[in-house]
Amino acid sequence: MKSLRKTELAVIGGGPAGLSSAITAMRQGAEVTLIDRDPVLGGQLIKQTHMFFGSKDQFASIRGIDIPSELIKALEEGPGKVKVELGTTVIGYYDDGVILMEKDNRATTLLPQRIIVATGAAEKMLPFPGNDLPGVYGAGAVQTLMNVYGIKPGKRVLMVGAGNIGLIVSYQLLQAGVEVVAIIEAAPHIGGYLVHASKVRRAGVPIYTSCSIKEAFGRESVEGAVICRLDENWQPLPGTEKTLELDVICLAVGLSPLTELLWQAGCKHKYVPELGGYVPVRNEKMQTSIPYIYVAGDAAGVEEASSAMIEGKLAGLFAAASLGYDHDLESLAATYRKELEELRSGEAGSKIRQGLAKLIGGVSVAS
Amino acid sequence: MRIEEHPIISFKRGKIVSFFFNGQEYKGYEGETIAAALHAAGVKVLSRSHKLKRPRGFFCAIGNCSSCLMKVNGVYNVRTCVTPLQEGDVVEMQEGRGEILAQN
Ligand SMILES: Cc1cc2nc3c(=O)[nH]c(=O)nc-3n(C[C@H](O)[C@H](O)[C@H](O)COP(=O)(O)OP(=O)(O)OC[C@H]3O[C@@H](n4cnc5c(N)ncnc54)[C@H](O)[C@@H]3O)c2cc1C
Ligand code: FES
Numbered sequence: 001m002k003s004l005r006k007t008e009l010a011v012i013g014g015g016p017a018g019l020s021s022a023i024t025a026m027r028q029g030a031e032v033t034l035i036d037r038d039p040v041l042g043g044q045l046i047k048q049t050h051m052f053f054g055s056k057d058q059f060a061s062i063r064g065i066d067i068p069s070e071l072i073k074a075l076e077e078g079p080g081k082v083k084v085e086l087g088t089t090v091i092g093y094y095d096d097g098v099i100l101m102e103k104d105n106r107a108t109t110l111l112p113q114r115i116i117v118a119t120g121a122a123e124k125m126l127p128f129p130g131n132d133l134p135g136v137y138g139a140g141a142v143q144t145l146m147n148v149y150g151i152k153p154g155k156r157v158l159m160v161g162a163g164n165i166g167l168i169v170s171y172q173l174l175q176a177g178v179e180v181v182a183i184i185e186a187a188p189h190i191g192g193y194l195v196h197a198s199k200v201r202r203a204g205v206p207i208y209t210s211c212s213i214k215e216a217f218g219r220e221s222v223e224g225a226v227i228c229r230l231d232e233n234w235q236p237l238p239g240t241e242k243t244l245e246l247d248v249i250c251l252a253v254g255l256s257p258l259t260e261l262l263w264q265a266g267c268k269h270k271y272v273p274e275l276g277g278y279v280p281v282r283n284e285k286m287q288t289s290i291p292y293i294y295v296a297g298d299a300a301g302v303e304e305a306s307s308a309m310i311e312g313k314l315a316g317l318f319a320a321a322s323l324g325y326d327h328d329l330e331s332l333a334a335t336y337r338k339e340l341e342e343l344r345s346g347e348a349g350s351k352i353r354q355g356l357a358k359l360i361g362g363v364s365v366a367s
Numbered sequence: 368m369r370i371e372e373h374p375i376i377s378f379k380r381g382k383i384v385s386f387f388f389n390g391q392e393y394k395g396y397e398g399e400t401i402a403a404a405l406h407a408a409g410v411k412v413l414s415r416s417h418k419l420k421r422p423r424g425f426f427c428a429i430g431n432c433s434s435c436l437m438k439v440n441g442v443y444n445v446r447t448c449v450t451p452l453q454e455g456d457v458v459e460m461q462e463g464r465g466e467i468l469a470q471n
Pocket of ligand 2: 429431447
């Protein structure tokens with residue numbers, strides 16, 4: 001029998017979190033294998049054409065699509081070598097620590113000593129009649145279609161959700177020459193940054209708060225939607241229905257961590273709405289309840305690319321340290337923790353701080 | 368439905384290839400996904416649901432949700448939103464679950 005392939009550290013997911021993990025662990029001296037199911041590295045960043053929000057150290061005011069190339073450069077610069085496996089999906093985890101992967105319809109296995117799961121997040125669905133019609137797309141799908149393949153999702157779009165993603169994707173739709181009929185938001189306030197909201201408003205797109213989608217209709221695909229106002233208890237107000245003619249309904253109603261592999265491995269999870277739903281329980285080293293599995297980025301709690309990168313550094317640092325590559329551990333960890341703290345300070349970070357207090361505060365994790 | 372002019376992005380498209388959808392010939396760019404090529408050609412319905420035969424299109428476009436399963440070159444349940452288009456691909460709408468054992 002062929003002997004089992006081994007690696008010191010397997011990083012699953014090559015978005016900002018996974019890339020940063022791999023770079024940090026490699027610089028510390030660990031031997032790293034980085035795996036992503038996409039044909040290119042970069043995760044969600046490859047479709048973010050807007051100037052980034054975030055602190056200056058974390059690439060603020062450069063476009064999302066320009067960040068991966070800088071990380072990939074660092075990855076290639078060394079000093080160590082990271083083995084990159086693209087087009088490869090991790091589909092299973094066995095009790096003996098072996099991971100199962102699929103590439104080109106073939107299964108392969110790998111036995112890592114440590115694993116960092118940086119698989120990102122998946123879009124949330126919203127329940128309403130007709131939500132299964134073709135033409136109802138997640139915001140990420142609309143972005144992929146427009147910004148990666150240069151294809152318009154349709155002619156007239158209803159954006160559901162006025163958080164940053166809803167606002168940004170609306171602006172990107174306008175840039176692509178697609179009409180955005182309206183942005184609706186169930187909450188009484190716009191969730192995203194006001195700079196983004198003003199930009200779409202100036203372009204003539206109305207934003208309706210306390211407003212939701214009642215149903216989508218159409219024969220073979222979306223032909224229209226009924227929207228309505230909500231009362232202070234988020235219940236539909238009868239008589240406020242409005243019918244809009246459109247062919248695309250874009251859902252930007254949040255993301256939830258993509259953690260199937262961690263569930264399968266038996267990691268403890270906890271329901272923390274502020275972090276996107278069920279999130280893996282982990283300590284400040286980004287270590288889950290299974291000591292040799294670490295987590296970073298949106299998979300650890302939905303946040304943003306800047307924090308994903310620092311969490312990735314922390315996970316890479318501590319995973320490498322547990323393998324014996326621990327030089328400068330304390331000072332590096334202190335630097336990264338300070339960066340995270342700064343990023344999460346202030347008004348914008350308050351939700352994340354509350355979520356993390358629920359997740360880490362008081363919860364003990366096996367070590 | 369292709370974007371020809373964009374203020375920020377210049378699209379690098381592959382070479383033009385032909386493929387078949389339900390027996391009819393279509394054109395797309397090599398390297399884009401099958402679902403993207405179909406969408407650009409105005410095809411939104413990719414499959415029909417198991418019981419009620421309701422139309423299904425793609426939803427996530429990153430291989431997470433299984434809303435885009437089609438029969439490609441004789442193989443059922445291919446996630447067309449993450450499968451790159453190749454010259455001569457034979458793509459068919461899938462009704463229901465598809466046959467696993469009939470694959471070639
Ligand atoms: C419209 C929009 C605008 C945004 N704007 C900003 C912004 O301005 N500033 C900011 O800081 N953040 C922004 N973000 C958020 C940011 O993109 C994400 O928070 C960030 O990408 C998370 O990084 P990640 O590495 O955790 O996950 P991802 O970037 O999602 O990467 C996860 C990777 O894992 C891979 N993967 C998943 N499962 C598997 C598996 N089983 N096997 C192999 N590979 C797998 C995926 O292919 C993917 O490449 C925005 C997001 C969106 C959608
Ligand atoms: S559209 Fe979700 S898997 Fe293809």
